[in-house]
Amino acid sequence: MNPRNTDVRRADAAYEYAVTVLNVNDPAGAKVDSALELLTFAARNGHVEARASVGRLCHAFGKGLAASRDEEMEWLLTACRAGSTTAQRRFRDLDMDRYTTTMRGIRQEHGAICPLLNKVLLIESLSMREAGGLANNVCGDLHESAITGNAALLLKVPQLLPPNEYECENFLGETPLVVACREGHMAVVEMLLARGANAAHETACGVTPLHFLAAFDDDDIPGVASALLKHGADIEKVCEQGWAYKGSFDSLFGQVAGSPLLWAVAAGNLCAVRTLLAQGADPLAMERYAPTLSGSISRNSAFTWAAVLHQFDLLEAIVDAIKGNPNLRKRFVAECAEPGGQGYRALCHAIDWSPALRVREYLLHGSECPSVALSCVRLLVESGIDPAHFIGSSARDRSRKINHPFVAASASGHPAILQYMWEYRGGSLRPPPKLWITALFCTVFEGLRANFDFLVDCRGDTAANVKLDTKAVIETLSFTNDPYFTVGVLRLIRRHGVALSPADAHMIFYYAVLLNHFDVARKVFETHDISLTKRRGGETMLCDLISTSFDHPNMEPGISFFLSLASPRDKLFWNVGYLDNTGVTALQCAACAPIEKSPASPSTFALILEHFSEPKYLNAQLKATHLGDSAGYTALHLAVHRRNIDAVARLVEKPGIETNLQTSQGRTPMDICVDQALRYQTEEQTRFRADTAPTKRIIDNLSILDLLLNAENEGRISKYSTLLIRRTEDEFTLVDAVKGKIW
Known part of the structure; x- marks a missing residue:
């Protein structure tokens, strides 16, 4: 593999990840430092x-x-x-003199x-000259100039050339005048207009040509605009987006479809x-329809687009x-009164800080992002856009999914901005x-x-509702x-005057354990009277946690934490749930779910077994x-019955385990195993199967049979003793039969 290609791919990956981190994370977060390191x-x-x-x-x-400064300047030169x-x-801010000289050469x-586009167009101009002929030579010279x-x-081009000769187009349909305006060459533009x-x-x-007015130096812009308009330019001409002009992430042009004013704002x-x-120019004129990926229509005007990136100076100029x-x-007042109109959209843009645009805003406004955004919101509100007017809009127009400001x-x-909205008109x-x-x-x-801290701290200023506070937690x-949010949200239920019910406290505790938020x-547990044996739907919290582990992995930390809390061990063990209307123990629950058919994960069962390992x-x-x-x-009976191989293996190795206890019907674990073997064999013989290999349940059952046979206290058969020819009516071990001792 080419080392150069590897470095390029690594650089691409580092850049994309860093931009994602900066777009979605709090500016004060620790991840910002690592993102900047990746960018470097x-x-x-x-x-x-x-x-x-x-x-x-x-x-x-x-x-x-x-x-170093020199290293950064070299980077900037490449990017310029x-x-x-x-x-x-950035180059201009660091070294104005060098910037002026460098940009003149560029x-x-x-x-x-659009340097990459221009390279292609220069090749096209050269091809025109090589094709020969006066017209091709003139066209090539015009476009290169x-x-x-x-x-x-x-x-060098003859001054008496007919005007239509200046309309020769490149493959984008650009004439020399359009190209000269795109690159901001004032002298060439004046000469072309004069001809x-x-x-x-x-x-x-x-x-x-007027769409590229922003390409010129500020001193030249008024003169260029006047000259173009004098020679017939349409100030309200709406164009398509022009993707060919968007050569980089921060290209001046090709961002929107619309009028010259909208392009200047963009x-x-x-x-x-x-x-x-x-x-x-009309600042309220809408851009051309631009279908989004979802199929919806996105439309902006110069007025709303100025609010997208919180460009306060532009927005202020438009409002004025x-x-x-x-x-x-008059039109603006009508737009402000319309739900979903330009007034509302501009305000939403100004309020919102889109994750897709945050890096762009950092580059534009630097550390002034918050103050610039607030200034835009204030400006719009002071211009007559009332946020309170749109509170009921979502109820009237659900298809637009208009959000509360x-x-x-x-x-x-x-x-x-959040504080401004909170205090707006006395809290309306x-x-x-x-x-x-x-x-x-x-x-x-x-x-x-x-913002999270602000909302939590201001919760007491709204109507009390403990149930909703519990839901929020x-x-x-x-x-x-x-942990910043999971622990911080507890302030909601610790506020003065908030009385959390025992049921709500238990619910919060349960979910905190279930989701591994042990600090919470x-x-x-320490601030509320939490009963670890409290039942919900007939099951204790321990039973619920064990049952959850049947379907969800990584429940062991939560169960381990739960067992570590101070509580009498017996109370945690007995009657955690029910099977056949009979209370089951924590160990029985872990060996076989009271309701579900899947056994607990091996690590969950091992955890429960370690905690409750005494013979009783x-x-x-x-x-x-x-x-x-x-x-x-x-x-053990339940583990055998549910073919929980791991549970059987762990149980038979425990000191004090009685492997031959009989049920009320006189069945030992070995009886259950043999009974299942016979039933599986019968079912396999009576069922059509293309594959004659033993099924998993047969294999699992045989594995359990082997575990019982090799246990320290060998598994015994009681109910099925008549299946074998034996010397006495007394119980005997299956091992004896296997070894041929009883015939």
Whole structure:
């Protein structure tokens, strides 16, 4: 295997895992450090996205980058050449002079926006020239000049060339003017417009030169916009998404389908947004329909898209434009009043902190993410979007699955937004207990510790409901293994004035043991009057735990913890459940489930046997009030009856075990084994089977027979003594018969 390919794959894996960790974990969590270490590893192994983002992310989290400044600058240079806008911003912040010089060279080579695409297009231009002919040569020169910004090459093209000659297209349907705008080459754009290039030209995806306004320097943007509009550009032209322009994770273009204003917002260019708004662009115009993977339709406007990444400056510019235009203001008021309208969607975007976009926001806003998000929410509310208006929307429009704003705030990851919603208009958004629990589950599911603490601490400010508090504790134990949440949620039932009923306390204790939350179980056991022998549905908790182990592995830690708690051993042992209306012991329950047919796991049975290994426990018999089939059974009888080989093997080795105790019907364990052998043999002979090999039950039964024969106290037959020719009517061991001693 090529070592280089191995390094590349490792770098890819490290980057993908690190981004996932940063997207889904609390920013203050310990996993952030390991994620940044993985990003540094990926950067050192040549991963371009890691090189572009690791320095910025370390700064956002207040961590030091484990690389020298020179090493990071080399990483950034590589990423800048690949078209990463994140790397370009970081490069500019670290060394403005070097950035200016470097970017000038990059723009003149393959461009700084879509370098990989431009490499292909330059090859296409070369092919045109090689094909020969004046038209091909002119087209090749025009496109190369547009890509590289080489105005001198454009000057070689005859000035008297007919305007339609400037409309030659590359394979994307781009004219030289579109390409020059995409790469932000102001001088080339001015020359092309002066020579009659069509400013309203549309590519195969409907993209026009004005869609690339964000590619220009801020000083050039107003002039470019005016020139394009003067030459016929359509300010409201809606295009498709243009996937060809999305060459990297942070590409300026190709993110949305819509108008030039929406593209400027998606590119995050404040100057372009202000310029287009000043020229009359509509911030409420919807993007083109974009079916999602689920088949639903996702639509955004420049207004709602600005809220997606919490771009406050852009959102503020749009809100100001709406306020200053009577027609826009009227439409905006109507949108705010409509459930599911743009006002609601923008507010939801601002409240929410999508896990899919968190790394993008860290790169954009750094450590200011929480404050920027809160500023966006405040701005929208102050502009007339009332969160309280949407509380009942879910009941009126369930097909949209509109969430309560407070629940969205709980899952947002920004405690400041949650507190803002909690205090909004004197607490008008505070949820009822059921909705509060939903919000709490969101914080646990998302791993948001600060929001979780806020909700738990504020629980007393909502209507009391102990049953729902109990449910919240149990559901939290089921949701996560993080002790921060499982132990922290106990504060709900420790609040002043909360009186937990014995039944609720036992339920919490039981689930804590069942789910291996032993710290929680011990705290509940120590603070509440927990009876370890309390029954539920006729079974004690120990019986329930044993029965659960029949179907679920890894129950041994819970059972071991339960047995370790102080309690009289006899009380835990006797009558844990019922079989044929007769109480069974813990050992009998472990040997054979009272209800289920599957035996307990070997480790569970070994655990119970070790705890109850005295002869009085080993030889305890079912004390039936009637002579049923199971009357007088011991744990060994039950283990033989259910073909629990491991239980039989462990029992016959225990000192003090009586292997020949008889049931109320006079049957020893060996009798049961022989009886089953005869029954299985008869059933096999009368049943059509293509395979004549012994079935598993026959093999298991023979294995148990062998264990009984080889036990220290050999298994004896009592009921079936007439099956063999013998010298006396007294009982005899089957071993004697096998050895040929009785004939």
